[in-house]
Amino acid sequence: MSDAPYDFAKAASDGSQAVGKVSESTGKFFDLIKSFYSPKLKLRQAEADAVYVRTQADAEAYAVLRHAQAEVAANELKAQAAFRLTQTWVRQQENINATVEEAQKYLPSQTPTDDVDPDWVTRFFEGCQDISSPQMQTLFAKLLAGEFARPGTISRKTITLLRDMSTDNANLFRRVASHFWFLSSPKGGGFLPSILIHRDWLGVTYDDVASLDEMGMLSMVQSNVVLKGDMAVACGSRRFFLDFRGQSTVEGFLLTKPAQELFAICGATDMSDEHLDVVLKSIASGGRSELFKPL
Numbered sequence: 001m002s003d004a005p006y007d008f009a010k011a012a013s014d015g016s017q018a019v020g021k022v023s024e025s026t027g028k029f030f031d032l033i034k035s036f037y038s039p040k041l042k043l044r045q046a047e048a049d050a051v052y053v054r055t056q057a058d059a060e061a062y063a064v065l066r067h068a069q070a071e072v073a074a075n076e077l078k079a080q081a082a083f084r085l086t087q088t089w090v091r092q093q094e095n096i097n098a099t100v101e102e103a104q105k106y107l108p109s110q111t112p113t114d115d116v117d118p119d120w121v122t123r124f125f126e127g128c129q130d131i132s133s134p135q136m137q138t139l140f141a142k143l144l145a146g147e148f149a150r151p152g153t154i155s156r157k158t159i160t161l162l163r164d165m166s167t168d169n170a171n172l173f174r175r176v177a178s179h180f181w182f183l184s185s186p187k188g189g190g191f192l193p194s195i196l197i198h199r200d201w202l203g204v205t206y207d208d209v210a211s212l213d214e215m216g217m218l219s220m221v222q223s224n225v226v227l228k229g230d231m232a233v234a235c236g237s238r239r240f241f242l243d244f245r246g247q248s249t250v251e252g253f254l255l256t257k258p259a260q261e262l263f264a265i266c267g268a269t270d271m272s273d274e275h276l277d278v279v280l281k282s283i284a285s286g287g288r289s290e291l292f293k294p295l
Helices: 008-106 118-126 134-149 154-165 166-176 194-198 206-215 257-266 272-285
Strands: 182-183 192-194 218-235 238-256
Touching: 008 118, 008 134, 008 154, 008 206, 118 154, 134 154, 134 166, 134 182, 134 257, 154 257, 192 218, 192 257, 192 272, 194 238, 194 272, 206 218, 206 238, 218 272, 238 257, 238 272
Parallel strands: none
Antiparallel strands: 182 192, 182 218, 192 238, 218 238
């Protein structure tokens, strides 16, 4: 330790210089910090800007992509619709051609003098174009041949009825049709004797009648069919001539006009002897005076 006296003036001067150095050092330090962080801040800002730009670009690119995908989907949908329509039209034309070809088997030997209504033909094609079952095509073919032979005899309602029939419906109609009775001719009025549905072994049930009613073939409401005078009656291929003194009534379900027209072109199997016997007894109990005379 020095024994020299302490120099207060020098100490003060040194302290002042130290404070100045500290101030300069602090400023320099913050300058260093600032210079160190400033580029990073700029970099981060640049990165943020880049992310924003990229996000905007991605959004625009995504929008373009979605639009392109929508156009592709729309074009694909149009292509699918066009393909389906083409397939449908081809199938419908095939059905029409098959029906027309089948109809040639049932054409009359003589050429009719009257022409078929073009509107009727249009409705007929609309009715048969979706029918691919050979059995149902045959029925349509007979319908066409029947109208060609006698224009105006087949109504448009009959076309609609046949169009809506299934193969099972057609089989039911043909089975029950063998029990239909017609006065004078199939065009003169037909009915299904109600007495038949009370005989299960004859093969006609209430369910059959209900199904035919639903199809528009007959009325579920029973009516009294009046038989009087000299009257021709048809059932299947059998024809009878009624010789009455007075009149008789038979309860039955009346056939609609389309059902009668369909029967005329489709025909039916012959009724059984049991069927004939049941109806004859029913007629006899209603006032019939003499037996049927076969024509």
